[in-house]
Amino acid sequence: MSDPTTTTSIRRSGIRVRTLGAIAAHSLDDEVVRKRDLSIGDRVIVRTRNSIYTLISLGGDSFLVSGGWYDSHGRSPAAVDVHGCTYGGSAIRSDLVAAPGLFLELSDFVLTTRIRAVGVIPWG
Numbered sequence: 001m002s003d004p005t006t007t008t009s010i011r012r013s014g015i016r017v018r019t020l021g022a023i024a025a026h027s028l029d030d031e032v033v034r035k036r037d038l039s040i041g042d043r044v045i046v047r048t049r050n051s052i053y054t055l056i057s058l059g060g061d062s063f064l065v066s067g068g069w070y071d072s073h074g075r076s077p078a079a080v081d082v083h084g085c086t087y088g089g090s091a092i093r094s095d096l097v098a099a100p101g102l103f104l105e106l107s108d109f110v111l112t113t114r115i116r117a118v119g120v121i122p123w124g
Contacts, residue, residue, distance in 0.1 A: 032099040033118050035061065035082070041123025046098045049113035053104070055082070055097065057123075061107075063097075069110050081107035085115070 033044055044055040044063075051068030058064060058079065066076035084094035085102035098104055098118040105111050 031118055033097040033120055034095055035097055036095065038097065038120070039123060043121040044097050045119045045121065046104060046112070046115055047117040048115050051112070053112065065106065068112065078108065083107055
């Protein structure tokens with residue numbers, strides 16, 4: 001078996017488990033979108049397993065969100081805060097807006113399916 005601190009995941013009894021090393025390495029990923037790197041008006045496009053979301057930065061944690069769940073429930077666009085991204089459990093990266101492999105968690109209790117790709121369109 002390979003070194004568990006360098007693998008992205010290991011399997012134990014049929015359950016996929018992320019190692020601490022893999023989680024830490026994920027924070028260095030080039031595709032990670034951090035709140036601090038966005039300006040007001042920047043658009044973040046998030047493709048999840050089931051949907052595509054557009055988030056427009058309103059500053060800090062606040063975003064105008066459309067697509068996905070919001071479109072299907074007639075709530076687009078919705079002004080919400082981005083709580084951050086989770087690995088599928090209760091640990092949350094509150095500094096992130098989106099990162100492939102994680103789940104986006106919003107202040108109105110919307111939790112997306114796993115993020116597959118992200119992109120940023122700068123304002124202006």
